[in-house]
Amino acid sequence: MSPPPDHSLPALRERYGERYRWLLLLSVMVGTMAAIMSSTIINVAIPDMSHHFALGQERAQWVTSGFMVAMTVSMLTTPWMLARYGYRRTYVGCMWLLMAGGLAGGFASTYPLVLAARVAEGLAAGVVQTIPAIIILRAFAPNEQGRASGIFGMGVVLAPAVGPSIGGLLVDGFGWRSIFFMVVPFCLASFWLAHRFVPTSSPGGTSANPQGSGLDWRGLLLAAAGTLCLLNGLVELHGGTATAAGALLGGAVLALVAFVALERRTLQNRRQHPDQGVDPLMNLSLFKNRLFTMGSIVAFIYGIALFGSTYLLPVYMQSGLGLSASHVGTILLPAGLVLAVVIAGVGRLADRQPTRRLVSIGLLLLSASFALMVTIDPGRPAQIIPLLVTWAIVGRIGLGFILPSLNIGAMRDLDRADIAQGASVISFLRMLGGSAGVSLCGIVLEWRLAAHGAQLATGGVATPARVTAFEETFLMLAAICALALTAALRLKATSKPQASQ
Template structure:
């Protein structure tokens, strides 16, 4: 890798672009984050078509989503190390290149194993990228600007996945599932140019990347990966396997978790005995707001990603709607979400974040519960209304949760804090996708139905409704932890270093 260009350092770019530079930097990483989030959600519209093309059962088709989320979840823990070792620009550009390659390979693949490999590659790239914007917001913006920056960033990020399912549904109807993979290509190309222009080569804090610094905690990464895989495979075995296999996998997951925590504790308290830094700094959880925010993030991720997987399947398999129609129904909700995030972002500079997060969770729970009012002969407007209500709830949560959890952290802990919050949210999401699939098949079997049957029925709707009720209860549970995000009346130090 060539030496860093001094003209591309944080100081040089600030001098060149002035006070507006922090917004140009935020815009640059926003485009890449849009691509990574789009790749994580838009494929759900194509799952039925892809399942038919490759003759997949529900269990294997679900790994198109779950495989992506496992890779994304675990790779988030490496973001602080990569930024410190290689700097913003090289880390970000490499991720965008990997995401681009995954989209192209997945789109041209004729073998499902290659499709799955492409999804894993996309997940790795998406996981590394997603903690970066929160680091920039908390370091480059003053405390009284952080909510506004989060709102503007969030509005931009959700616009692409809001419009994406609508475009994706049309593309699936017209060109098939392959077209879904190619949707990230223009975003990746744009982000690579923006990275070369505006993203500094330096690491967080404006210092030069230290390529001779501490080595990556590979043992911790392997333990985290093994634990996550055992957990998700155990959930899959609960549905189609035997109880003793599921129990063995859950035991393996717990063992990997215990070994991971023990390793992180040893690296943290005995750094002289190792050239590695802990992948997860356990001192973060000594901060009450961060600990409670992590609990909210996990439950929120479970409900959010579980429902993101469930809703398109519900509309196509239970309500018998076409992929393009599903995208059209979700479009207004996505646009409302973008507007809500922008408004709530400004509120987050003046209102307590715990209150905003609690309101959002209440609205999200209500939207799940109200799905019970939709029947086979219901007006489609009710479905649109409940989807919009849920997205308004998300709009209250997204710009507020990370700020509420991390504002009390020191400068040195912010990169690790952003990485860990993202990790627990995505771990909850990976669990949520699996749990929704398991709960759905369980309730379908209890009602004497299966998704393999062509026609829908009131019994099938009842099975979906019971899963929606479970998601509503999870959101209500998260409100208990969200109330503990209350801040103590302390002054926040100015954050001028990106």
């Protein structure tokens, strides 16, 4: 009986030659497309789901926020999972969990079950979305990393570009449940690709070590508790009591202080006793690198604006302007296609142009797209859709400048051994910002609606008060993007990038 084929990284490289790194990138791209689709496409179904379960705005937004919290926290576990179980077992296990969450959410009969399914999807998506950046920085030479990131990004953004259009039609034709089933074919394809091209080894080409360092459970629990306190504290700032909000936000601060102290002590113990203890969930020594620190700040603020707007824009078009779910998908489709083209072109520029220049241009365009939303006048219905399409395209061009540049640029000064940790931290901070951004948009929107004496309503005729509340929320996002420019202008590498291995 012949031995099973060798699926270690060196063996796969030898089997497939120079094209292997692109086949590996394609394999993880399919899973990432499913993860990103599951995180964004649900927004098209929120109004219909809210009506089905008779949910208020605060409870409905937890369909998105619950996913974001789970995804944010699980990102920190990626380096440990890859070292302990290897790329393939980690990736395939997460894709099984993502598919199970999609099926459970589609068949759920109560809102708590829907929320549980979204949490399961978020846990899987967090780990899956961190892996591609590690592969690009380890498998590709420095002069190919921008190109690889651009091609990967082009493929990944096509899913959320086409997804809302298909999702809008599905919601109108079959209801909100159909949205959950869209990840299933992507998950099935990812299983086949993973079996052929994803290595069983861990980052660096070494064998996975199931008996290796344990998980930093205390750090993980503190990170989860702090994130939950932060988001619930933001919700309590509006619609709750000042005492509850203060207690929750104070708890978030205490969790942060305890987390930093714990991670410092864990890192110190690991250095003193390399063969004992656990690796820190977050290696805080990475922040001694200025480029990485500035990139982390940009990633956090950018996450607030990106995910906040991803939640806000479909709600604005449906509840603010009275458009149908299918209209929302059609309006967002051209912007998504433009993003796919821009991101591929900017990926090539990222190998030659300074990171700070590309990221700053992107932030300016993204901020402008939010600010220009105030030019949409419901009293002129013929202009609504053209302006929505135009401003969405401007914002997506901005994203096209940011996405291929930020992760790679922020980690180019790191040692190769720190790449997995760096990718995990950057992803965590971006998603933490995104989780806060979704809550922040919901809070500011409800605050401004109450200030103008308006309420959300799906469909119907747009009212000036309701539209004004949305416009003020968009201006808040524009200001946040402008704030990120101060850190983006300092994204300057201090050393040459290291060659791939």
